[in-house]
Amino acid sequence: MALLPPPAHSLRPLTLTTLNPTTSLSLLSVLSPLPSFSLPSLRLSTHHHLSNRSLRFLPSAPAATSAETVGTKPTVIVTEKLGEAGLAFLREFANVDCAYNLSQEELCAKISLCDAIIVRSGTKVTRDVFEASKGRLKVVGRAGVGIDNVDLQAATESGCLVVNAPTANTIAAAEHAIALLTAMARNIAPADASLKAGKWQRSKYVGVSLVGKTLAVMGFGKVGSEVARRAKGLGLHVVAHDPYAPADRARAIGIELVPFDVAISTADFISLHMPLTPTTNKLFNEETFAKVKKGVRIVNVARGGVIDEEALVQALDDGIVAQAALDVFTEEPPPEDSRLVQHENVTVTPHLGASTTEAQEGVAMEIAEAVIGALKGELSATAVNAPMIPPELVAGNTGIKGVKVVYTSSRDPDDLDTRLLRAMVTKGLLEPISSVFVNIVNADYVSKLWGLRLSEERIFVDGSPEIPIDSIQIHLANVESRFASALSDAGDVRVEGRVRDGIPRLTMVGSFTVDVSLEGNVILCRQVDQPGMIGRVGSILGAKNVNVSFMSVARTVPRKQAIMAIGVDEEPEKETLKMIGEIPDVEEFVFLKL
Ligand SMILES: NC(=O)c1ccc[n+]([C@@H]2O[C@H](COP(=O)([O-])OP(=O)(O)OC[C@H]3O[C@@H](n4cnc5c(N)ncnc54)[C@H](O)[C@@H]3O)[C@@H](O)[C@H]2O)c1
Numbered sequence: 001m002a003l004l005p006p007p008a009h010s011l012r013p014l015t016l017t018t019l020n021p022t023t024s025l026s027l028l029s030v031l032s033p034l035p036s037f038s039l040p041s042l043r044l045s046t047h048h049h050l051s052n053r054s055l056r057f058l059p060s061a062p063a064a065t066s067a068e069t070v071g072t073k074p075t076v077i078v079t080e081k082l083g084e085a086g087l088a089f090l091r092e093f094a095n096v097d098c099a100y101n102l103s104q105e106e107l108c109a110k111i112s113l114c115d116a117i118i119v120r121s122g123t124k125v126t127r128d129v130f131e132a133s134k135g136r137l138k139v140v141g142r143a144g145v146g147i148d149n150v151d152l153q154a155a156t157e158s159g160c161l162v163v164n165a166p167t168a169n170t171i172a173a174a175e176h177a178i179a180l181l182t183a184m185a186r187n188i189a190p191a192d193a194s195l196k197a198g199k200w201q202r203s204k205y206v207g208v209s210l211v212g213k214t215l216a217v218m219g220f221g222k223v224g225s226e227v228a229r230r231a232k233g234l235g236l237h238v239v240a241h242d243p244y245a246p247a248d249r250a251r252a253i254g255i256e257l258v259p260f261d262v263a264i265s266t267a268d269f270i271s272l273h274m275p276l277t278p279t280t281n282k283l284f285n286e287e288t289f290a291k292v293k294k295g296v297r298i299v300n301v302a303r304g305g306v307i308d309e310e311a312l313v314q315a316l317d318d319g320i321v322a323q324a325a326l327d328v329f330t331e332e333p334p335p336e337d338s339r340l341v342q343h344e345n346v347t348v349t350p351h352l353g354a355s356t357t358e359a360q361e362g363v364a365m366e367i368a369e370a371v372i373g374a375l376k377g378e379l380s381a382t383a384v385n386a387p388m389i390p391p392e393l394v395a396g397n398t399g400i401k402g403v404k405v406v407y408t409s410s411r412d413p414d415d416l417d418t419r420l421l422r423a424m425v426t427k428g429l430l431e432p433i434s435s436v437f438v439n440i441v442n443a444d445y446v447s448k449l450w451g452l453r454l455s456e457e458r459i460f461v462d463g464s465p466e467i468p469i470d471s472i473q474i475h476l477a478n479v480e481s482r483f484a485s486a487l488s489d490a491g492d493v494r495v496e497g498r499v500r501d502g503i504p505r506l507t508m509v510g511s512f513t514v515d516v517s518l519e520g521n522v523i524l525c526r527q528v529d530q531p532g533m534i535g536r537v538g539s540i541l542g543a544k545n546v547n548v549s550f551m552s553v554a555r556t557v558p559r560k561q562a563i564m565a566i567g568v569d570e571e572p573e574k575e576t577l578k579m580i581g582e583i584p585d586v587e588e589f590v591f592l593k594l
């Protein structure tokens, strides 16, 4: 019985490589289940750790717009001012369209011509933008930290990776918070305006001292901890509130982590450094202001939305909050007649926290590197919406009852991050059967839609911890295979891969132990194990001028069945493959383009 080769697209390879591989491990999922499932090949290399930082992912579909894959440069639209060095770096790899001050309509009109977009806080990357991109947009780069202006759910659903530049503006933001704190305490802004208006009002602008007062840092992340460090140097007693921050990080710089109510009720100064999320939205509201120490002074360089601005105006009017210094606003720019901005006890700056020359150059380089990396297929360390695949996904209508991935490794399970590998398997299974393009970003989302059940098993083996994974097996339950030999004795489709001498190899197909390098074109053929079979196949290929690069045979029991793997330099014509399939005693074959 000979089976026709699966359609070429079903064998499209996925590739995982590392920036600096020392060892590599490859796995090929070679076999196309019937009728509509097929497994692209998986190839991956590992660095020391199988972590997000050390793995690169080259998508096989629309991100083929990258320079590496089709020889033309991708297009990156930059919608807000970016440091020159970063722009120059981007231009080496991409066509860069700096289009500032676009309306939302103008952005939607342009976006279908762009592979990536780089924004700061002033551009809203909404669901409309993703929809208008018609699948072309593959990367959103946020040149800064806060990603509250990007619809992450819509990005994930459309398979678009969102990366940010989380570190380069930390110090600038912390310095700005300290600048606002001291300027507010000493009335610098109104005193400056007054003097410039020709007045000399020394008694009006008597300030308050910082030394010995308590500062509550709300959000003890990168910026918050730098603010805390600096504030201690000013003689402030600093406490911090952050439900997710490790206590030892705070202890290391001599800061106590305290509950929310303790922080706000004991502080003379409060500085906000948490992200804007559904949980932190309007966290400072009427109720909160009712609990603060009367006369508290508040600094906000985080996000305007963290404060209920109407409640703050009321608290200022009532003297509950003595002063506020704000760099960020719910609506930016705020309305000209904003009572908050105009309040005499409020000092404002127009979202300048990250705006130092040094920070902007740093952010531009950080985001350029992240976006270029993402366009090249790397899964950036700063990916914001990288996939997380839960170990078990609810079964649904894929027809595949279960997928099991079995790793053998000498690593402790806690030291083996397999999220990307799971995502790759999911992609390999679902892309050929999904109407949407599946990539590593949305694989999890799509798999949930399709109800794929994926489980993992880790088997400990002795070996070097430098080699994170010794082998990977993929078991597919409840599917038939185009290549029936892939069925194991247990009745599931099963393949295994491992690396030998740095070369990824297919080492098991169903119940057959094989040893096939995962490169080039391979014909896998199951036949009766008897003399002459290799010659018959070889002579057909020779007659059709198809050069054979290697040939290996594996069998379960001598004189019963064997699997022959034949490497060929070029893809044989359909007719040639058909002739191989018609050889008596060739029971089935499959052609693989790896
Ligand atoms: N004004 C500016 O120009 C400017 C510049 C840089 C950063 N920012 C903003 O500052 C914020 C912090 O930036 P970062 O780089 O420190 O981020 P980060 O992720 O390092 O730190 C944020 C911290 O907030 C904590 N957090 C989350 N929810 C919280 C809650 N409910 N209560 C208390 N803490 C909570 C997190 O655990 C985390 O430790 C972000 O919103 C960012 O956009 C503004």
Ligand SMILES: O=C(O)[C@H](O)COP(=O)(O)O
Pocket (backbone or CB within 6 Å): 120, 121, 122, 143, 144, 145, 146, 147, 169, 351, 353, 354, 355
């Ligand atoms: O989140 C950030 O990084 C800051 O708010 C900076 O925003 P910006 O890039 O618009 O200055």
